[in-house]
Amino acid sequence: MTAFHYQQGELFAESLSLRELARHYGTPLYVYSRQHFEHSYREYSDALQGCDHLICYAVKANSNIAVLNVLARLGAGFDIVSVGELERVLAAGGMPERIVFSGVGKKADEMRRALEVGIRCFNVESEAELERLNRVAGEMGMKAPVSIRVNPDVDAQTHPYISTGLRDNKFGIDIAKAPEVYARAAEMVNIEVVGVDCHIGSQLTDTRPFLDTLDRLLALIDRLEADGIALHHVDLGGGLGVRYRDEVPPSTADYIAAVRKGLGERALTVMFEPGRSIAANGGVLLTEVEYLKLNPHKNFAVVDAAMNDNIRPALYGAWTEILPLSPRSDGEERHYDIVGPVCETGDFLAKDRALRIEQGDLLAVASCGAYGFTMSSNYNTRGRAAEIMVDGDQHYLIRERETVADLMRGEHVLPE
Ligand SMILES: Cc1ncc(COP(=O)(O)O)c(C=O)c1O
Numbered sequence: 001m002t003a004f005h006y007q008q009g010e011l012f013a014e015s016l017s018l019r020e021l022a023r024h025y026g027t028p029l030y031v032y033s034r035q036h037f038e039h040s041y042r043e044y045s046d047a048l049q050g051c052d053h054l055i056c057y058a059v060k061a062n063s064n065i066a067v068l069n070v071l072a073r074l075g076a077g078f079d080i081v082s083v084g085e086l087e088r089v090l091a092a093g094g095m096p097e098r099i100v101f102s103g104v105g106k107k108a109d110e111m112r113r114a115l116e117v118g119i120r121c122f123n124v125e126s127e128a129e130l131e132r133l134n135r136v137a138g139e140m141g142m143k144a145p146v147s148i149r150v151n152p153d154v155d156a157q158t159h160p161y162i163s164t165g166l167r168d169n170k171f172g173i174d175i176a177k178a179p180e181v182y183a184r185a186a187e188m189v190n191i192e193v194v195g196v197d198c199h200i201g202s203q204l205t206d207t208r209p210f211l212d213t214l215d216r217l218l219a220l221i222d223r224l225e226a227d228g229i230a231l232h233h234v235d236l237g238g239g240l241g242v243r244y245r246d247e248v249p250p251s252t253a254d255y256i257a258a259v260r261k262g263l264g265e266r267a268l269t270v271m272f273e274p275g276r277s278i279a280a281n282g283g284v285l286l287t288e289v290e291y292l293k294l295n296p297h298k299n300f301a302v303v304d305a306a307m308n309d310n311i312r313p314a315l316y317g318a319w320t321e322i323l324p325l326s327p328r329s330d331g332e333e334r335h336y337d338i339v340g341p342v343c344e345t346g347d348f349l350a351k352d353r354a355l356r357i358e359q360g361d362l363l364a365v366a367s368c369g370a371y372g373f374t375m376s377s378n379y380n381t382r383g384r385a386a387e388i389m390v391d392g393d394q395h396y397l398i399r400e401r402e403t404v405a406d407l408m409r410g411e412h413v414l415p416e
């Protein structure tokens with residue numbers, strides 16, 4: 001049974017009715033399941049038992065501190081891409097020595113703070129970044145632990161916007177050039193080379209690109225060893241896909257088993273940076289139908305959630321299930337585009353869905369636990385939704401709904 005399921009004609013999160021939660025907190029509302037986050041994290045940790053490993057949850061997928069705290073309690077590490085994410089992890093009780101810092105544009109201040117708290121490793125994405133890090137660490141009288149993010153030029157066979165391991169993408173250092181960069185890094189006084197890192201893309205539904213990448217990384221590790229540079233860890237990044245519609249991604253257990261087989265007997269710590277596969281199916285976005293607009297050629301259900309709450313359909317044409325909280329057996333079934341109040345034609349959450357709905361009905365946009373709230377915005381001066389976490393038969397407000405006053409905070413009119 002998944003965390004979100006129908007029970008006596010109503011959609012539930014664990015033991016709670018989503019309709020009642022929507023009425024209690026209002027809509028739009030993000031609802032997460034603690035059970036799901038814990039279960040999907042344990043799929044990784046169980047599959048990695050007996051193998052030296054670190055699972056660094058990718059904070060960008062869902063960065064609410066309650067979510068981070070649930071994972072930190074299980075011993076998770078974290079993959080961050082900004083000092084903001086670093087502070088979130090620390091506030092949530094995450095351990096600095098389990099944090100890796102990715103991203104192509106780290107600023108000196110961000111490096112300083114990460115060095116100060118003692119993170120595990122910087123995933124360095126360019127030579128210029130390496131030089132800056134060496135300088136910043138030198139100013140602090142420290143050595144920065146580094147793993148170079150290499151770009152293995154592997155086609156992840158996913159949406160082009162979320163493919164990151166091709167030569168044309170902005171991420172990482174060309175694998176062919178990596179030995180030269182490692183040699184430079186090894187000579188830098190304030191850099192300590194500890195590993196190799198990569199992340200080839202997101203929502204992968206096949207293990208092949210991961211295994212091809214691993215082969216290339218292991219060949220690089222051998223080459224570096226021959227050059228006298230010994231690495232302690234290999235970080236395969238995130239990217240494992242989930243089922244939104246009818247995709248059949250490998251299970252976490254199968255994926256990890258394949259990676260372990262590829263690693264063989266090597267004495268390397270293996271690291272992962274999963275985001276979506278931990279969080280996506282642990283959350284839904286609840287919304288109320290404000291109006292039905294039945295036009296001659298097209299029907300629209302205008303709901304109170306919009307592209308500012310969930311941008312994935314507009315940005316990637318992403319498909320997610322639309323589930324009525326209390327499905328009707330009466331009324332006419334029609335095909336609807338589910339659209340929000342934002343003034344953009346791209347403001348849709350779903351297209352052409354056969355539904356039996358009326359004004360005032362409540363819907364769940366499924367699979368919104370990853371890259372849902374974290375990608376939301378205030379476009380059209382819309383406050384961001386509240387977030388709640390369900391834990392068995394308990395529910396907790398983990399982020400208050402933004403008010404209009406919140407949105408204008410820090411703005412000033414010109415003097416008279
Ligand atoms: C460097 C890095 N690590 C990990 C992730 C998490 O990826 P996913 O959510 O696909 O597991 C991302 C995002 O794609 C990323 O850019």
Ligand SMILES: N[C@@H](CCCC[NH3+])C(=O)O
Pocket residue numbers: 060162202203312370371375
């Ligand atoms: N935000 C994207 C994934 C990109 C992950 C960041 N590298 C999504 O919603 O699918």
